[in-house]
Amino acid sequence: MISQKTKYGLKALGYLAALYGKGPVLIAEIAQKKKIPIKFLETILLQLKQNQILDSKKGKGGGYFLMSSPKKTSLAAVYRIIEGPIAMLPCVSLNFYQRCKDCNEKHCGLNKILIQTRDANLKILEKKTIYDLIDE
Amino acid sequence: MISQKTKYGLKALGYLAALYGKGPVLIAEIAQKKKIPIKFLETILLQLKQNQILDSKKGKGGGYFLMSSPKKTSLAAVYRIIEGPIAMLPCVSLNFYQRCKDCNEKHCGLNKILIQTRDANLKILEKKTIYDLIDE
DNA sequence: ACATTACCCTACTAAAACAGTAGATTTTGC
């Protein structure tokens, strides 16, 4: 299960993708259209900006917008920023790897299986982009 | 990421799979070999017993053992018992489905993507069994 | 019968993560 925060983040990105190229979008507008608590959304968008997924403009006429074309950013990148590792255990993670203290990875049956699920998820999340989040 | 509890549960099942058919195994033995806190392991094994994955025998010579052949039980079944839904959101779950209050699933871009990851994970977890958890 | 062995159960707790809220500050366009 992903956190509410990740869900909201992805929804917001889908909304911004649909409006890509049309200038900054107000936080309030995203919050209202996607039914996300505005102050919570604030923290999410800020985090996405700090990681170069979004850019923003302050003051009147300001708002948030995608930093690059929605087809350029993979969902794997977004997922890692908001949610963290894609793998089910740290010892199987590519970007957040941590050695397993209590088992030998070379001989671990669980390890081999989780590598498979990791790769299956990666294959999808690396291919899909923010553009795919746009609602029909 | 899966919880420590799920990780321990799977490790324990792998150990029991290797000893399948050789009679009950002591909790203390599993705990020591797999480096799991014994009292924590107790609760996990109990939960697996209550869900017909394990069976146990009390008294001298007692212990825990797999209820059926390790190749008969899928990891998907075990995962759902200890960890819960395999899907990333309730609105995409087969066994723990909950309608999305704030969006229309038919038109949700996120929904379509998460169905794909769910199916990819299911394909692996339904096929793999407790037998595959045995360490080399 | 009885001690031993081992499963079973209840309650508790410290720490972390989650899901937000409140309010002040800074930047910008006009």
Added chain:
DNA sequence: GCAAAATCTACTGTTTTAGTAGGGTAATGT
């Protein structure tokens, strides 16, 4: 300079996680 909008800091209540403590209960070998 004013209003609109993002930004920053800090806080809070709730839930989940990862256990621990301590005993109760049931079965077994002798």
